Amino acid sequence: MLRVNDLTxxxxxxxxxxSRDALKPVCGLNLDVKPGELLAVIGSSGSGKSLLxxxxxxxxxxxxxxxxxxxxxxxxxxxxxxxxxxxxxIALIPQSVGFLNPLVRLGGQVRRAAALSGMAGGQAxxxxxxxxxxxxxxxxxxxxxxxxxxxxxxxxxLSATATVGDADLIIADEPTTGLHREAxxxxxxxxxxxxxxxKSVLVITHDLKAVLPWADRVAVFHGGTTVELTAAANxxxxxxxxxxxxxxxxxxxxxxxxxxxxxxxTQGGEQGCPFSYLCGCSDAAxxxxxxxxxxxxxxxxxxxxx
Amino acid sequence: xxxxxxxxxxxxxxxxxxxxxxxIRIGPGEVVGLFGPSGLGKTTFGxxxxxxxxxxxxxxxxxxxxxxxxxxxPVQCVHQHPELSVNPRWRLGRTLREAYDPPEALLDSxxxxxxxxxxxxxELSGGELQRIAVARALGPGTRYLVADEMTxxxxxxTQAHIWRAVMDHCRENGVGALVIxxxxxxxxxxxxxxxxxxxxxxxxxxxxxxxxxESGEGFAGDRAQAAGSAA
Numbered sequence: 001m002l003r004v005n006d007l008t009x010x011x012x013x014x015x016x017x018x019s020r021d022a023l024k025p026v027c028g029l030n031l032d033v034k035p036g037e038l039l040a041v042i043g044s045s046g047s048g049k050s051l052l053x054x055x056x057x058x059x060x061x062x063x064x065x066x067x068x069x070x071x072x073x074x075x076x077x078x079x080x081x082x083x084x085x086x087x088x089x090i091a092l093i094p095q096s097v098g099f100l101n102p103l104v105r106l107g108g109q110v111r112r113a114a115a116l117s118g119m120a121g122g123q124a125x126x127x128x129x130x131x132x133x134x135x136x137x138x139x140x141x142x143x144x145x146x147x148x149x150x151x152x153x154x155x156x157x158l159s160a161t162a163t164v165g166d167a168d169l170i171i172a173d174e175p176t177t178g179l180h181r182e183a184x185x186x187x188x189x190x191x192x193x194x195x196x197x198x199k200s201v202l203v204i205t206h207d208l209k210a211v212l213p214w215a216d217r218v219a220v221f222h223g224g225t226t227v228e229l230t231a232a233a234n235x236x237x238x239x240x241x242x243x244x245x246x247x248x249x250x251x252x253x254x255x256x257x258x259x260x261x262x263x264x265x266t267q268g269g270e271q272g273c274p275f276s277y278l279c280g281c282s283d284a285a286x287x288x289x290x291x292x293x294x295x296x297x298x299x300x301x302x303x304x305x306x
Numbered sequence: 307x308x309x310x311x312x313x314x315x316x317x318x319x320x321x322x323x324x325x326x327x328x329x330i331r332i333g334p335g336e337v338v339g340l341f342g343p344s345g346l347g348k349t350t351f352g353x354x355x356x357x358x359x360x361x362x363x364x365x366x367x368x369x370x371x372x373x374x375x376x377x378x379x380p381v382q383c384v385h386q387h388p389e390l391s392v393n394p395r396w397r398l399g400r401t402l403r404e405a406y407d408p409p410e411a412l413l414d415s416x417x418x419x420x421x422x423x424x425x426x427x428x429e430l431s432g433g434e435l436q437r438i439a440v441a442r443a444l445g446p447g448t449r450y451l452v453a454d455e456m457t458x459x460x461x462x463x464t465q466a467h468i469w470r471a472v473m474d475h476c477r478e479n480g481v482g483a484l485v486i487x488x489x490x491x492x493x494x495x496x497x498x499x500x501x502x503x504x505x506x507x508x509x510x511x512x513x514x515x516x517x518x519x520e521s522g523e524g525f526a527g528d529r530a531q532a533a534g535s536a537a
Contacts, residue, residue, distance in 0.1 A: 044461040046431035150345065177459055178386075180343040180488040206461040209491075253462035255495040261467035 001200040002056070002169055003032040005069035009051050012063050026051050026224040029068075030293060030300070033169070033202055038195040040211040040232065041204045042250065043221030049204045052221075053171050056202075057092060058082030072169065088117045091167035093191075095174045097154035100146040106157050107132070107142025110164055117165025131160035135190065152183040159190050170194055171202045176210045188214045208235070209254055217299060220247045223274025225290070229299035243294075243301035245279050273304065281305050307369060308332045308355065308381060308450045308482060314363030315350055324350055326363060330501065332450060335480040337473070339493035342503025348486045352452040355484060356383040368449065378405060382443040386455035388435035392427045399423030402438050406445040415471040416441050433464040440468060444475055451476065451483040458487070469496060 009026040026048040033039045043049050054060045056070060058079050070077040072085065086092075101109060110131055114124035132142060135156040146154060155175070162170055172191055176184035188203070192214045195201045205211050212218070215232040227244045234241030235251050242248045252260040262278070273279070276286035285304045293300040314326035324347035332338050340348055353359045355366055357373045366373055368380055385391045392401045402408060402423060416437045422430055430438075436456065443451060451472070457465035473496065476483055485496055493500045 042461075044431075044464055045433050045459075178344070178455075182343065206459065208462055250462055253466040255462075255466070255489065255491040259466045259470070259495050261463060261470050 001033050001035050003071040004030060006030060007055060007068040009055055010065045028225045030226050031219045031229055033200040035200055036195055036198050037216045038192055038201040038203060038214055040215035040218045041221060042208050042218055047221040048224040049221055053173055053204055057086050088165055089167050090169045091162040093158050093162040093172040095177060097146055097151060102146050106144050110160050113161040114164040127164050131164040135160050151178060155187050169200045173204050175203060176205060176207050184210050208250055222246045225274060228301045231298040243306040244303050246275050309367040312364035313354060313361050315354060316362050332482045332484060334482050335476060337483045337485060337497045339497035339500035340484060340486045341490060341493055341500050346503045349454050352383055352454045352486055356381045356452050378447040380447055380449040382448045383452040383454060384439055384443050384456045386458055388432060388439045389427055391439055394427050397424055397426060398438055402442055408441045412441055417467060433460045437468060440472060448481060451481055453483060454486045
């Protein structure tokens with residue numbers, strides 16, 4: 001459904017006066033999502049997770065340069081195609097209630113999303129009603145304003161907005177932040193149901209523990225690149241399935257496990273492997289060049305020592 | 307000893323009670339967890355302990371006396387969203403040193419790089435900002451720390467790193483802490499005891515101190531029901 005090949009995003013930023021410097025927050029990023037799959041994108045803040053979502057939707061700011069391939073259904077995602085597809089075939093479930101229009105009743109917002117996805121008036125109304133009932137929202141809720149509903153309910157409305165247009169690729173940005181256990185389980189359960197219905201779902205999150213039971217595969221981000229793409233089942237106390245030291249550190253840092261905190265910095269090196277200066281087994285090769293992806297049957301890893 | 311005695315709060319003078327009859331005692335160097343779903347008033351309770359809000363009922367006592375109204379508050383809060391708790395127009399060095407000059411050792415243990423201090427908040431990530439917010443709250447005058455979902459928006463590695471540094475500081479300096487979180491595993495890892503609030507329907511009034519029922523702590527209310535829903 002979606003394939004990202006060596007995506008690189010660079011920013012040009014003005015420093016003092018007219019001096020300009022380039023930042024490369026995302027460099028050499030790879031992943032793919034299949035139909036019927038829920039792929040979790042895991043990483044610390046600043047690892048480039050949200051930039052990936054913005055790049056797929058084509059909503060990066062103007063001072064950005066995107067290089068590398070973004071393929072949707074096998075064809076390149078050009079700015080023109082992104083504009084045509086977003087809201088129709090590619091939908092975003094944003095993070096919080098703050099993304100709803102505070103001055104419009106919830107029903108109106110879902111109907112507008114349906115209309116924007118190309119439906120006619122009556123059809124849009126039906127689709128909106130169906131989306132409401134799909135997420136267990138009472139018809140009365142459609143007359144509420146965003147400030148009248150709880151965080152969990154707002155997330156259901158956002159999910160309804162994103163899925164009303166029958167999109168094939170759904171990107172959820174931090175769907176569990178600020179939610180307690182039951183609500184986060186519900187939020188991820190909805191996404192799993194979408195994947196089971198044949199959609200592709202990309203879940204961007206920092207919360208490894210919450211998303212693991214629902215994900216098919218996990219892409220681990222560090223320093224703007226995918227260090228490992230692996231089956232979710234490989235995150236277990238038997239660490240042998242995890243091929244990258246950062247993935248293992250992520251698992252060991254969970255409070256249920258070792259609560260270990262050896263690799264806490266978010267900065268990557270200027271050249272070489274972005275993890276080399278934190279890694280216990282780094283050597284001259286790691287400092288010299290970034291590792292190329294080594295393919296396995298269930299994913300790949302970028303590590304000179306894998 | 308930080309004590310909340312029969313604490314109650316409601317917004318406005320006639321609104322519904324958010325919670326009532328809340329009792330808690332935290333000794334020096336003790337780390338106590340407060341667990342429960344959102345919307346029960348956990349954050350408001352933290353604000354009462356930190357002196358941000360005045361209780362509608364009951365008292366907050368520090369060493370038997372009321373919290374000071376002026377000057378540095380010995381009960382310091384660290385909030386969930388660091389980007390909202392720093393001045394966006396100040397460079398972070400000024401924010402960090404607003405109350406005191408944090409020692410190098412503390413900055414090192416929290417992993418704060420000197421280069422961050424000349425930047426503005428929007429130029430740092432959430433994890434980096436939260437480290438600065440934590441360092442700012444751990445001044446020599448701080449006797450108790452209220453950590454309200456302090457690491458909920460951070461990845462596991464950053465979370466473990468910040469908490470290890472904070473726990474070391476608390477142990478060395480006899481600082482007590484109330485850790486508010488919905489992550490049971492994290493509370494089990496950090497706290498000597500955990501106060502659990504009731505389930506979705508139980509409300510803040512149906513909460514119980516799982517480890518200290520005999521001490522009379524926790525919230526007044528149907529304790530048996532709360533213990534059942536928390537199990």
